[in-house]
Amino acid sequence: MSRRSIPYLLAAVLCALYCAVSVPRQLRFETYGFDLGIFEQGVRGYAALGPPVSTLKGTGFNLLGDHFSPVLALLAPVYRLFPGAVTLLVAQAVLIAVSVVPVTRLAIEVSGRVGGTLLGTAYGLSWGLWAALEFDFHEVAFAVPLAAFAVEALARDRAVAAACWALPLLLVKEDQGLLVAGVGVYLMARRHRRLGAAVVVTAVLVTAVVVLLVIPANHPDGRYAYADAGEWDGGDPLSRLLLPGTKWWTVLALLAPTGYLALRSPLVLLAVAPLAARFWAVNPLYWGTRYHYSAVLMPVLFLAFADGLRRIGRWYAGWLRLAVPVLALLVAAVALPVPPPGPAGLRVTEARQVLAVVPDGARVAASNELAAQLTGRCTVSLFPRLTPPGTSGPWARPVAEWVAVLDRRDEGGGDSSPASVEERSAVAGLPAAGYREAASGGGITVYRWAG
Template sequence: MAEAVVVEGHVDEAPTGRVGGTRQRRRRAALWALVAACAAVYASYSLMRLRAFRASSYDLVIFDQAIRSYSRFELPVAMVKGVHNGFGPHFAILGDHFSPVLALLAPLYWIHDGPGTLLVAQAVLFALAIVPIWRYTERRFGAGAAYCAAAAYALSWPVAEALAFDFHEVAFVPVLSALMVERYDAGRRGWAAAAALSLLLVKEDMGLLLVGFGFFLLTRHDPEPGADTRRHRREAGEEGTGHGGWLPRGDRRAGLAYIVGGLVATWVSSRLIIAVFGGDNDYYWAYGSLGPDLPHAAVHALTNPWDVLAVLGTPPHKLGTMALLVLPLLLLPLASPLTLTVLPLLAERMLASRFGNWWEPHYHYNAFIIAVLVMASVDGAARLRRRLWPRARARLPAALPAAAMLTAAVVCVPFFAFVHLADPALWRRNDRARAAASAAARIPDGALVESANAIGPALSPRARVLLWDGQPRRAPWVIADVERLEFPFRTLAEQRRRVESLLAGGYREVYRADGYIVLHRDVADPW
């Protein structure tokens, strides 16, 4: 007969015998079905945005050009980034962000060369984070709660907003950060360390995530789990440290190793490696309200802590974003020390006084921490549950917190990017999208073109794309937009004046529809 096992208040049967094995297979099948369904929805959403001309040169074409270079065994050069930001047409994006992990996507370009490949890869990577989140939750509350927590992550607004802003290196972070936490929780320290080291290849500031995880490990001082919990882990092949676990002797050493390793990796990546690839070490310095550089800012923060608090609330949008990160999770991350893992990375953004998009709820930045926050919610719920009287704990369904998190995630859907899935124009091109496609079709293969931000992704697989901006680039072809505001212009009037100056400079109009204008001039290719 199957043996009853108690795991953090959840009673289940150990997977012994034919019945237990069948149950495990069904759970695995359901889990991977959830992963596949989410990947399909994510990919469909992203590809339909691309087809409807809702993607952008900044940043999709940047990554498309870079990974195409990788696929040719070259440095990851992104002409569109280098020219627009003044680094030159041969600028490698390793001088912008240290993200060598992107080279892993290069073989996909041998199968299909184009930005759609990146969007599908990102969809799969985001969906794969479901697996470690499910396993982490299942150890505490059982399979039912695990499906709810995984679905809450899948529907979360940070994931939705990241998918709505094209492709970024953040695609690798949810799955790797969740693996780091879950594998350490399961006692597989080697696998956790491998995930942590992989994170360091995603972006130069990912060492801050390791620093936070190290601080979390220093807090692990819970009493040793009971025999039933240890037996459950042994039967699952996960003997070792466990959830919120007790503090084995190596935890403090591991915590210190993660902290030191994360700090060193962040410094080396941001201060040495980026400069080697032609980047500007101070390009992303955004902390002028605290000091002109890191040493001065650190001293100011230590001697004037009230100024730090003032920066955290200036502008108030920062407080709104931080509230949005925990409110849909029912404030449960506040009950878990695992939340320490994300604090250094969150502080990096919220202490900034430049780059306002860093602290907005839009864009992709919040996707860097959402997987760990969901797991911290689960851990927080488990800790609160353990503090209840045994009788009260028995009356509350184990899956209740995760189910409530899923409900909150569903409630948030209409207020963030996934609401666009119900927009008919996403699935069927409107007149403006058809005009954009016609404008793109006027550009010859291999041509150098200054493109309006929204049209660049359609041209990137077959043309050399620059961003149409306010600077003369002397490209033979230009696609302008005089009807809708396009990055990096600040007003429509600026865009119209730019077109007038191009016409005055010898360009001739070859196409116009729904605000899009294609201009051409017979000039030698400047690059």
């Protein structure tokens, strides 16, 4: 097998593995309205040649008023052919698998055929990618291959190619401007001053226009809802940036699969600004290793790893060319996150039959755990944020003719989370709101409004 074909073959194998992990989660009712259902509604809107509206967020809520991700429109043609949430999960698997090609390609040049393949496999199994794959779908899937090809181009000192791969990141999500600006600064440091400055200016201007104008223009309240997360509260900025210790654990976890040899390459500095922005935010979900927040950093760090090995030079020879990638693979395998479990007590076959009672095109309020099963064929809002027919509610929720909920009656006091308590209370109030039970079984219950 030639060196040139190995990266593509490895990407194909890992793509099949990614699909084998993510697609069955949808089939087993282990996905959620937040966020798979939301993104499917957005893509469904594009596929219908309309705006990316998500009724899970609110009636007529344009997702461009939440995050600037017009890149999702690229999925519309495929979704027209294969409508359903599974299409998004497969697309995400393909996009992330594509990023394996540039990482493995550079790794093979540095570590040889066997060592490079092992290092590419370690990247493909790295916890940041795995965490994204195991929790539904996110637009960041588009950022992963773009970042990988951009950083590979930087490692090869191909300035124009790096800029061309980096600039489309601005269409993925507004926070990717930090990575794009980092690419521009790196180009300037590598004596590509004009091109680098142009990339930085473009990143700053586009991000400013998006955050200050585009997103507020599409938001129901006329604002950028995530601006509060970055406001300074007047405290010690260093403490806010560096504490609590969860943030340091995330840094260690990011560098551990590379044996900290990524620090040998200046490419690792590209991860600083995106990581600092996460640590500055007040939401603790951004600080840790869960969900999709570290996915775009993984190609940056692994390509810095390969570049760092190259910079070691003659000391990186012999058995080290194999030992270091093997160590990276072992660390990546140990760090694989455990996928979140699905709803307790749910029997899939029976539950699917009960949901089939809801007709196509119906307006239905569904539990978060059930929403992604319906977004491909119904207008879905989130239960218990319910607007019964004949009433109005906050944020103008769609009027729900049907309600599909998890049967939490057997939970008793087992699940005392506010969301579960609120949902059980809302279910108890459905008869008074005019809803009658239409079908039940498999751990779910469907209600229909009877007036």
